[in-house]
Amino acid sequence: MPVRMRTALVPFATLPLAACAGRQSALDPQGLQSNQILNTFFVFLSVAAVVWIAVTIVLAVGMLRRKRAADQPLALHQPFERTAGRVVFVLGLATLVIVLGLSIVSYAGQRTVFAKDEHALTLKIIGHQWWWEVRYEDDSPDKSFVTANEIRIPTGQPVKVELESADVIHSFWVPSLTGKMDLITGQKNELQFTAKNAGVYRGQCAEFCGLQHAHMAFAVLALSPDEYGRWRDHENRSANSPTDPLGKQGERLFRARGCALCHTVRGTLAGGQLGPDLTHVGSRTTIAAGTLPRTPATLGAWIADPQHIKPGNFMPKMPLQSDELIAILNYLEQLK
């Protein structure tokens, strides 16, 4: 029975379900920084286009124009040689001026992109093979909490992310908001960005980090400041306790079947540290680090066999009876 249950759920998991992925494009800037970078890019692109077209034209004309006499390779026309030398020299100088100019444009853009705001909202993000731990830290511990693979931020306010790694090197990249920054073992990096508009912006690990590097995405949800405040208050709370019998059974099985060894559900005895915090997993938009949209079907398929969806990830396939799986699924869905 459990086997049939799993095979029944698996096809749902591999359905390409759109809409909640979010934007992920440097050409679609929704943040102050990505906008600045795109402007710098367009300056470079214009210069590059002009240079490339000019070279191609000179090449074409050079090939088509009337030529000197053949078969006299060493009969060189000295005035031409001198002129050619001068032209090459001038073009070399022009190249120098262009690259120095572009260096200045680049540095000006860099200063804007990396400008720091003292009052930025600060988050800590810790990269794991292959998911993102997100820590909202506050001066008072009762306002600090941990979540995973989903970052909610207020629009119009600078956000500072402090980047660390729990294992290998990863890279934090949300192209619609800003450029990337590595999460390096034994080092603390930071990155600031400001979302201009509300929306869902997809991010993805950009540094090869092992087997499932391809499935290490996350979502940034930019909310209006009010909405953000409400979400933060809610997210800070401990998990809902289920009231229905199935949910209660699920909560018990969550601990009895080993889930709690790796996962934390705040306000319960589940306090594992190896996997993502699941306190409000029922309100997240995706599962398995952006691999799939979160629906009962995908979550069920994931619990049934995580190795099918994301082979090699560190969540083992647990030996669950199908009724146990349904109970746990019911419980997790209630963790809104």
Added chain:
Amino acid sequence: MTVMADERELRDDALNGLELSTRLDRIWRTPSGLLGALMSVDHKVVGRRYIVTAFAFLLLGGLLAILMRIQLAGPEQTFLSADKYNQIFTMHGSTMMFLFAVPVMEAFAVYLVPLMVGTRNIAFPRLNAFSYWMFLFGGCFLWISFALNVGPDVGWFAYVPLSSLQYTPTKRPDVWAQMITFTEVAALAVSVEIVVTVFKLRAPGMTLDRIPLFVWAMLVTSFLVMFAMPSIMVASTSLILDRLVNTRFYDSSSGGHPLLWQHLFWFFGHPEVYIIFIPGTGMVSAILATFARRPVIGYPVVILSLIATGFLSFGLWVHHMFVTGLPQLGAGLFTASSMLIAVPSGLQIFCWLATLWDGRPVYRTPLLFVIGFIVIFVLGGLSGVMVASVPIDTQVHDTYFVVAHFHYVLIGGAVFPLIGAVYYWFPKITGRMLSERLGRWNFWLAFVGFNVAFFPMHILGLIGMPRRVYTYTADMDWAHLNLLSSGGAAIFALSFALLLVNVVISLRSGALAGDNPWDASTLEWATSSPPPPQNFDRIPVVKHRDPLWLDHASLPVVAGLSLERREVLLTSLAEAEPQIREASPEPSIWPLLTAIATTVFFIGSIFTPWAVLWGTPPMAVTLIGWFWPGGSKEDEE
């Protein structure tokens, strides 16, 4: 020293014509039979093997690329597993960089440089044979490991800590790191040979300002290899030590740092790009002069550009690390230094354009590839200026934009000139012409296929596709461009299949080439095709930068080298004035035996540190055999 011998020995001024050729042939010939073949120290034999082996690796690396393009042609494909894909992209990068691009350039140099400078063999020919065997064994080691599912899977850059024992407890990173050691030993050996050949074995009269541009390019490349490769050998050896005996060079929890690896790797890795590109420019200059029917404009400018490129290439490795959290001002300075390399590259392009402008181009296949090179490489150089900018790089770093960029630079800058070079020098090496008709098809398929395959990748990177992902979801809008790119890759692959067909057909039935089918100007065309074992019956005297254009009918020569043993003429560094006659080594089996002993040592030492102990005596024995005083006449006198 040799004055006393003069009366006794036979010199090449005593004989003429066929008698002279036969006699020299007998002295310089590679011994017959399998053992003879294994003993060969002829730079042409070794060079040919080097070229063929490097192209075999190109074929293998290309097949891997096709597998990746099949996997990525659509979203959520299951053609390759994550594990296989990661091995394959690592193998593709490592094969192309370490087993194809660098060796193939050195291979052409090994074959051509002695001919182009007018001598009978490369300097240190036994080292040359050793270098080839090390390259062959290192490449086979990597590919056999891959076949046994121990192929490296941590990227061709093998960043720690992913490649450390903790996160990759298999032997895969060790295989990668030790393959590096093999190929670096091979590359360093060739570099020493090239530098000494160019400095000391040039034909009399070939002053520094008469050296062919291809030879200049290989000289600069050889110095780059000598300064860049030690960095990667230090890096990969300390990685092996970290993994084997827990030395902790890169372990941040005990005082090491992962960024140390990145600095060492890219201090090699960036010059590496120029180690591949500079020989390409040398090929371009050689082909362009011949087919534009005039010398390249700005000979000194081109040489100074090559040297400037060489120096600058060591000052911009940090642009591979712009997103590692370096101080902003420092990163900004590396933007400027990275862009600065556009100046010498630009100067060379301008010289070539001026040459074509004034020349009377003969549009044969080699020239087509050079024109393709200019169009593609300039585009790649310009996208290189973009990635040198810190803010732009934070977006495009580690995305398909960068994949597009470096394929434009490396395929455009090195492979197009290389294929041009194959068409150009094939007649010299084999004595037969490649088919011009197939050549044109080859060029157009390559040009179109390449651009269709790689141009869309720029856009893919900008719309968010990271590198090194084995799959992507359907909702990412990447499918169409990926499919287009895969289609282009198929056309590009077809162009290489056509090249292979052309080579096979032409080897059997191509038109006979004659000595100088293109009416080219440099010395390799002054001898028969293929050249005899002694290269030249008499050493030419050079009075002009383009000796064969100056003197069509008869090249002046010097005489006086021995006809009883292998002898080359040493000349002075700057003016190439004759200095001394020098014995050139006879064929020997010891380089092969030494390479086998070294291989056992290298492979053993990724499994146990004791290999350093038991692996050394066989190497010592073979080296003693190699250097055992042979009692040559020179020694006796």
